[in-house]
Amino acid sequence: DIQMTQSPSTLSASVGDRVTITCRASQSISSWLAWYQQKPGKAPKLLIYKASSLESGVPSRFSGSGSGTEFTLTISSLQPDDFATYYCQQYNSYSLTFGGGTKVEIK
Amino acid sequence: EVQLVESGGGLVKPGGSLRLSCAASGFTFSSYSMNWVRQAPGKGLEWVSSISSSSSYIYYADSVKGRFTISRDNAKNSLYLQMNSLRAEDTAVYYCARVHDLSWYMDVWGKGTTVTVSS
Numbered sequence: 046d047i048q049m050t051q052s053p054s055t056l057s058a059s060v061g062d063r064v065t066i067t068c069r070a071s072q073s074i075s076s077w078l079a080w081y082q083q084k085p086g087k088a089p090k091l092l093i094y095k096a097s098s099l100e101s102g103v104p105s106r107f108s109g110s111g112s113g114t115e116f117t118l119t120i121s122s123l124q125p126d127d128f129a130t131y132y133c134q135q136y137n138s139y140s141l142t143f144g145g146g147t148k149v150e151i152k
Numbered sequence: 153e154v155q156l157v158e159s160g161g162g163l164v165k166p167g168g169s170l171r172l173s174c175a176a177s178g179f180t181f182s183s184y185s186m187n188w189v190r191q192a193p194g195k196g197l198e199w200v201s202s203i204s205s206s207s208s209y210i211y212y213a214d215s216v217k218g219r220f221t222i223s224r225d226n227a228k229n230s231l232y233l234q235m236n237s238l239r240a241e242d243t244a245v246y247y248c249a250r251v252h253d254l255s256w257y258m259d260v261w262g263k264g265t266t267v268t269v270s271s
Contacts, residue, residue, distance in 0.1 A: 079257035079258075087263075089189075089258075091257065132196065134199075136257050139256070141202070
């Protein structure tokens with residue numbers, strides 16, 4: 046199975062900060078990567094697919110980049126609604142795998 | 153409104169069985185592949201199983217292979233997960249999620265149903 050490693054596991058930031066989360070795959074997954082946001086007690090929400098395509102309705106302050114084995118999710122200016130946990134997910138193989146998650150906390 | 157609603161969760165003893173259901177509405181269910189994803193308390197997301205639109209392709213995580221069975225009834229707009237030989241480590245919130253077109257990322261999620269395996 047393809048292993049997905051996210052860093053950091055926890056991130057403390059302030060409103061207005063630029064935030065970057067990294068996701069690394071154990072082998073090349075081309076651009077077959079999605080990012081999700083999850084708030085406590087809620088289902089995950091799709092933010093980004095195919096590494097850099099913004100899902101409809103998601104604010105443009107979210108962006109994704111990367112290909113192969115290294116990917117990033119960037120929030121250009123952190124807003125109060127963005128404090129949540131973020132997961133990457135590869136879909137290069139039928140055995141889907143998620144990263145361990147990055148919790149974005151208020152500094 | 154596109155919606156997925158899971159049901160069937162509950163408390164079950166180790167070795168027991170449970171059948172989860174997911175009712176879909178607001179879209180043409182028979183055109184989409186579907187996934188089950190779970191989340192143990194305080195842990196991350198774990199993919200459990202996938203089924204293609206016509207049930208031609210079915211995949212399982214190694215952790216549930218041989219114990220869980222995914223199925224669907226397109227006439228009833230419903231997805232199912234039959235869980236047998238349940239273990240404590242199967243305790244989790246189980247989400248059903250719609251697969252976007254032919255790419256296996258998930259664009260619509262249900263709110264989840266909780267399964268607790270405990271004696």
